[in-house]
Amino acid sequence: MTKLSILDYLNKLIKSETTDDMHTHMHYPTPISKTLGIDIMEVGLGTATVQINTTKEKHSNQQGTIHGGLLCELADAAIGTAHSTLIQEGETFTSVELKINFYRPVFEDILTAKASPLHSGKNLSHYQCDIFRSDGKKAAMITSTVMTLRGVKATGR
Numbered sequence: 001m002t003k004l005s006i007l008d009y010l011n012k013l014i015k016s017e018t019t020d021d022m023h024t025h026m027h028y029p030t031p032i033s034k035t036l037g038i039d040i041m042e043v044g045l046g047t048a049t050v051q052i053n054t055t056k057e058k059h060s061n062q063q064g065t066i067h068g069g070l071l072c073e074l075a076d077a078a079i080g081t082a083h084s085t086l087i088q089e090g091e092t093f094t095s096v097e098l099k100i101n102f103y104r105p106v107f108e109d110i111l112t113a114k115a116s117p118l119h120s121g122k123n124l125s126h127y128q129c130d131i132f133r134s135d136g137k138k139a140a141m142i143t144s145t146v147m148t149l150r151g152v153k154a155t156g157r
Contacts, residue, residue, distance in 0.1 A: 006025070006026055008024075030077070038050050038073075043082070045085055047085075048078050050077050050081060050115075051112045053110050064107070066105075071100065074111060074113045075140070079127045079146065082116065082127060093146050095145070096147050097143075097144060098143075099144070102140050103138055103139060104140075113131045124146070124148075127146060
């Protein structure tokens with residue numbers, strides 16, 4: 001078995017270069033991303049871009065627009081992927097705060113979420129994620145605080 005850093009593994013995953021003998025200490029693609037159809041498009045150290053092709057049948061609310069909770073999950077996936085590139089073996093992390101501002105409605109569309117750190121600390125990091133519609137207009141802006149867990153606090157997560 002070939003053990004890779006999360007960043008190396010994700011870059012191989014994006015390029016469809018993973019093999020059955022490759023693994024990392026976190027699970028990618030995540031089950032929630034597979035369920036919702038969220039794809040990782042690009043990663044760097046502390047950054048990530050993810051994308052989803054939304055449909056009215058799968059992702060809309062009672063008004064016919066794409067549900068705001070889906071945009072929250074899309075941003076959380078981008079932020080979590082970005083932060084995971086900084087996580088070492090024996091560490092995990094959790095979101096402790098997430099705030100979203102909605103700017104425009106979204107109907108059936110391809111949404112792209114780009115996450116990057118505003119502050120990277122030893123224990124707490126703060127991220128911003130912008131979600132764009134396919135016309136290039138910003139649909140939402142999200143900020144989130146992520147806590148890195150180590151030792152006993154990271155066990156079993």
